[in-house]
Amino acid sequence: MRCLASDRALYRCEPFTVRRLGSPPPMCLDCNCGAPTHTHAHPTAKEQPSAHTHLELGQDLLSRNDTQAAANRSRFGAAGVPVINLLSSPGSGKTALLERMARDWGASHRIAAVVGDLATDNDARRLRNAGLRAIQITTGQACHLEAGMVQKALATLESDGIDLAALDLLVIENVGNLVCPSAYDLGESMRVVMLSVTEGEDKPLKYPATFHAADVVVISKIDLSAAVGFERSQALRHIAQVAPRARVVEVSAQSGAGMDELLAALGLQIPSPL
């Protein structure tokens, strides 16, 4: 039974109770015994047993996702394939960048992509047309990918005859969203956060949690910089403030500028001429 107001004088730590009874109050509600778990019963007017239990847990909310992510990570590690988790707003050019990767790197690197969207398999079809092996994850209501979804996509990759160990790079294109995906580890070896010059220099300051977890920040659509009056130095400063560990690469999927720098930032070998 819950403590009723009339019970409180007897069972809570109130000064007059302590003075009147001359002993410490029973531990309840505000007790600081420090035990990870403690239960204490409150006798009631009718002497019926009742108990509050306070559990100190400190348990990670995403522990299930983290366990699946760890399984993905060990699988990627065993296959020796670098895996990128690519995050950006909708329309920053994630798919266009992947198409450019396919065009520029496809001859020298075996690349596959797992693509997340709420609906349609348009992106996967675009990437297949560009020559990439691509699997679409349609999330329905979910605005982010979770490690378990990637696990299922890996099974689809395998049933399509794509051997992880034979890949040079796997790109997971997350759902276009700069909020929720940042909390979900997918097991990637590198997190890449992208913003386009058309989105404004202060985008990193608006979404610090996502940028903070970035290993690489890609500034895309740099061919449009002049047209939109993009203040490059201001953008770089904002990125440094909220993504202090990230390497910054500036690219244009349209012209191909910056693609060699991106290849290096992802830790891939630049192909030597035959």
Add this chain to the structure above:
Amino acid sequence: MEAVRDLALERAGEHHARRISTITLRIGSLAGVEPDALRFAFDVVMAGTLGEGAALVIESIQAQAFCAVCHQTFPAHDGVCECPDCGAISRELVQGRELQLASLDLDCGDDPQLP
């Protein structure tokens, strides 16, 4: 929020709770989770479970970074890791990415008898 519900119900079941009275979450300012969004979803997600009607308490953890130049921690307001004293950019986040079920308060007794 489903993760909150599932973990809370699991623990409540282990303790044979009659109901969950309070769920306390610990959320860092750089966890990537909006406390307001959690509050919005809470009642809907808990409806029809032992957690229906439970109070939701959110302990907010302010992100803190360590300045290697000044050898001190400072609050990284809005995620900005620039030391307010010397202007150096910190690469070391001390806290702020927490996303935890901090504690649960359970009622484990019999159904209350109305007087």
